[in-house]
Amino acid sequence: MEDHIIKLIIFAVFSWTSLFLLIRKLLPNYSYEFSNRLVSTTHASLAVTLSLLSVQDWSCPICPYASPSTLKQKQTLAITVGYLIYDSVCSHFDERSTSNLDNIIHHLVSIIGLGAGLAYQKCGAEMAATIFITEISSPFLHLRELLKELGYKDTDLNLAADVLFALIFSVARMVGGPYLAYVTLTADNPLLIKTMALGLQLVSAFWFYKILRMVKHKFTKRATAKKLA
DSSP states (O other), X not given: OOHHHXXXXXXXXXXXXXXXXXXXXXXXXXXXXXXXXXXXXXXXXXXXXXXXHTOSOTTSTTOSTTOBOOHHHHHHHHHHHHHHHHHHHHGGGOTTOOOOHHHHHXXXXXXXXXXXXXXXXXOHHHHHHHHHHHHTXXXXXXXXXXXXXXXXXXXXXXXXXXXXXHHHHHHIIXXXXXXXXXXXXXXXXXXXXXXXXXXXXXHHHHHHHHHHHHHHHHHHXXXXXXXXX
């Protein structure tokens, strides 16, 4: 891995950590998780923007397959790897953390997968597309929880955030995701990158199942409340 990319990853870890500490200082009355979700939302917005800016050919955004990574693609990956390292460490310091096994596996697979792309310096287009697919729904994921802490739990606004998150996640992860995984698996990529692509898709499928259950629970709860009203 190139020295300047390693330095960018270290700088990204420092930057995300500094942003978290700044938010904690500015918003002391809100929870640790609230501050971390604001950092995560900032990263998701930046990552989606950078992944779009790294596209070489809009007629085929993930082309050429298994090609050498461009500087923009490597920088996009490095910033996200830095965030994932920060988030993995940050979550362990939260006493109210709800981190579970599938989230830990997701972080691990993502760090190894993106790290492999940086180490091999190839598959940049596919990696950038992966970041877009995995982060496009993240702002709505965090919005759901932020609204709860702001006092909007079980409101129409919170339900709208739930539905938007479920829809965007489902289209990105279960339509775009399988196609991207297929392209990565069939192209001339290193075995480690192929393994991580498959692993990430399996995690996405498991989360898709959990999201379907969440949406069903939300609408059932809403219907029951209306009947009792």
